[in-house]
Amino acid sequence: MSTPTPAGGVEAGRGVDPKRAVPVILFLFVFSLIIDNGFKFVSKSIGDDLGLSASTVSLQATLAGVIIGIGAVVYATLADTFSIRKLLIAAVAMICVGSLVGYVFRTSFEGILAGRIIQTCGLAAAETLYVIYVTKYLRREDQKTYLGFSTAAFQLSLLLGAVASGFIATYVHWTVFFLVPLLCVFALPGVLRKVPRHEVTAGHVDVLGLFLIAVFATCVMLFLQNFVWWWLLPVTAAMVVFVLHIRYGRRAIVDRSFFAEPRYPSMLAVVFVLYSAQLAYMFMFPFLMADLYGLDAGAASLLLAPGYLCAVLVGILSGRIARYLDSKRAITLAICMMILALAGPAVLVEAGTWVFVVSVTLFASGFALIYAPLVSTAIRDIAPEKSGVAIGFYNLTINIAIPLGIAYVAMLIDLSPRFLSWLSLAATEQGEQYANVLWIIAVITTLGLVVYRVSIAALERQDARLGRTDDPAEVTQRPSNTSVSDHTRR
Incomplete structure (x- = not known):
């Protein structure tokens, strides 16, 4: 029987150290992120092979993104009804079945789409259950360390997923990437040996x-x-x-009281706008590199390495950065980095690949910097016992915004806009088209900055009227008492 620990965690079982299971669950967590992000990067190869437009092929990434977002909430609830061990076994089964379906029907986009949907149902479970396990079974003083791994893991998975899928698509064939997820079966012995049994209670899914x-x-x-x-x-x-x-x-799924005060909904609006741009840029990246510089997916993926390695470092050092920058300054700086990362290559789109190495570094580091202060601002006035649900819906908003961003950038690639060509130094028609897409994403990101600054100014005026002295953008530390407290597309 599961029993509470004095530190606020939950023992996995009598005489069993719950940390024993962390490596195997963390492996599935990182592995799932790599597969999910890899399929986003390999979209161009799929489209080229099957003769699909960017908008059509983007469905295998966008629908998967919706499933990831909804799955995070569903599995967080199922973990209160079913054993985490059973859910992990089911996740591995769905990953393998979906991958085999996608590989067998690789000549049909409908078959690929069906395989990706089944596969992603398993990936969503594996991504979510790591955070649930940490917050349920580890002691309070250990949770920050292990949850911190999830932040760095996402940034690293973007790089590893892009590099792995890019090289497989270039030097073998993109369809072989459907076989890579089958490697997760090797985690099953560890799941059976190390993930503890635990007592469950009744749960509710909206x-x-x-x-x-x-x-x-x-x-x-x-x-x-x-x-x-x-x-x-x-x-x-x-x-x-x-x-x-x-x-x-x-x-x-979300308490209506969260919307009684303007802080939470206003920050959700900021999150929705900003995170729609996050993987929109990354989805476009291999298309741009191929069309303007003749780079295959493998070579294009290597250009991402410096940027995402820097983002990992920013994520690791975010605690120290917070000592020098309050939340408002950190968020403003992060968004400005993103805007510069998009506007710079929009002007110099044909100046060389070095422009995009710098761009990705600024862009990825900005997103690594923004997550913690933005989520802290959003939930500042929400009661600790409700913060888990609030963060869950916050993360769901991110996971809905990301596939929508991929959808609109795929549409823009197909439309090939040129009305902002006068803002670019591009000398070719294709260069002008990609510069326009970059400018549009930059404008959307700028809108996020405007919404944030206007919202914070209004919140500060409201606090002044109510006699509050604290900055509404400042971080406030809350107990880690949620089941999905830190899982998101950071």
């Missing part, structure tokens, strides 16, 4: 709320495929019903 979010995100992405306007009808209906569900429904 099926209606998650269904409405899935309808909203999927229909927006389908609208962006070909601008078929009737897709906006279910988008509008899902949004209206979701608002009513939060307001009047019992045990909705």
Whole structure:
């Protein structure tokens, strides 16, 4: 039987050190991130092989992103009903089955899409359950260390996923990347030996709320495929019903009290805008490198290495950075780094690959810097006992924004806009087209900065009227008492 520990963690079982299971669960966590991010990077190779447009091939990345986001909430709830060991075994099974389906039907995009959806259901479980295990079974003083691994792991997985999929696509064939996830079966003996059994309790999944979010995100992405306007009808209906569900429904996915004060919803708006740009740029990267510089996926992936290694370091040093920069300054600096990372290559799009090495370094480091202060600002006034749900919905917002960003940048690549060509030094038509896409993403990121600064200014005025003396953008430390307290697309 599971028993509470004095430090606030939960013992996995009598006489069993819960840390024994961390390496095997961490392996599945990192492995799943690498596979998920690798398939995003290899989209161009899939499109070239099957003769698909960027918008069409982006579906294998965008639909997977929606599943990851919704899966994080679903598995967090299922972990209260089913053993983490059983959920991990089921995750490995789904990863393998989906990968085999994708490989067997590799000549059909519909078959690839079906395989990716099944595979991602397993990847979502493995990504989420690591954080759940740490927050449930490790002592409070150990949790920050092990949760910190998840932040660095995501940045590193972006690099490893891009490099692995890029080299396989270039020197073997992209379809072989469907076989790489089968390696996760080697983790099963460790799961069976080291992941403890534990007692579970009844849980609740807000099926209606998650269904409405899935309808909203999927229909927006389908609208962006070909601008078929009737897709906006279910988008509008899902949004209206979701608002009513939060307001009047019992045990909705998010507490309506979170929206009573403007801080949480305003930060969600910032998050939605900014994180839509995160993997939009990375999805475009191999297309841009191939069309402007003739680089294959393997060579293009190597250009990402310096940037993501720097992002890992920024994530590791974020605690020390916080000693010198308060949240408002850190968030503003991070967004400015992102804008510069997009505007610079938009002007110098044909100046050389070195421009993009610098760009990716600034871009990835900005996202590594922004996560902690932004989430702390969002939940500052939320009661500790509700912070887990608040962060869960915050992370879900990120995971919905990311595939939408991939969808709109894929649409832009297909449309080849040129109306901002006068802002670039590009000498070719393709250079002008990619410069325009970069400028559009930069404008979207600038909108995120404007929304943030306007929101913070309004919150500061509100605090002044109420006689509060603390900065609404400042970080406040809260107990780590959530099941999905730090899992996100950082």
